[in-house]
Amino acid sequence: MNRTEKQQLVTELTTKLKGAKSVYYTDFSGLNVKRMTDLRRRLRKAGVEYVVIKNTLAARAVAASTGLDAERLKGPTGVVIGKDPVTAAKVISDFARENDKKPGVKGGLLEGKAITAEQVTKLAAMPSREQMLAELGAGLQSPMAAFVGALNGMMYMFVGALEALRTQREGA
Numbered sequence: 218m219n220r221t222e223k224q225q226l227v228t229e230l231t232t233k234l235k236g237a238k239s240v241y242y243t244d245f246s247g248l249n250v251k252r253m254t255d256l257r258r259r260l261r262k263a264g265v266e267y268v269v270i271k272n273t274l275a276a277r278a279v280a281a282s283t284g285l286d287a288e289r290l291k292g293p294t295g296v297v298i299g300k301d302p303v304t305a306a307k308v309i310s311d312f313a314r315e316n317d318k319k320p321g322v323k324g325g326l327l328e329g330k331a332i333t334a335e336q337v338t339k340l341a342a343m344p345s346r347e348q349m350l351a352e353l354g355a356g357l358q359s360p361m362a363a364f365v366g367a368l369n370g371m372m373y374m375f376v377g378a379l380e381a382l383r384t385q386r387e388g389a
Contacts (some may be wrong), residue, residue: 235282237300241325244295244323251333252319265304303343324336366374
């Protein structure tokens with residue numbers, strides 16, 4: 218690979234990193250081609266990109282896009298680039314759970330700030346955005362439903378009182 222090709226790779230990766238909310242570094246050693254293909258397929262299905270590139274070129278792209286030092290880029294490294302940090306972390310975590318903790322997470326960047334492997338694991342344990350929105354909607358709907366139920370009960374009591382008054386006056 219000549220210098221211009223390397224520069225083009227760094228430029229492309231820098232562009233991808235600037236548009237991403239989350240970047241995770243993984244150690245993919247120990248994964249065969251079949252497992253790597255499965256991992257890439259799962260990540261692609263979730264809208265996440267997986268890039269394997271030389272560490273020196275990846276470090277240049279990370280430094281150019283975020284200004285951070287990519288100290289975790291040692292050994293075989295795959296870069297996971299995603300717009301939804303929780304989804305990307307979940308896919309990696311679920312895949313690692315099924316495949317003897319491979320790929321291992323080295324750390325990453327979340328909205329331009331460095332995070333550790335433990336923080337990526339905590340992100341994977343969080344509920345998805347859709348689930349959190351559903352829980353928020355249910356939480357907001359519950360008090361309103363109780364209020365409507367209470368108003369409905371008051372109306373039934375009022376109608377019952379009017380009916381009792383009517384029967385009392387008819388009987389008198």
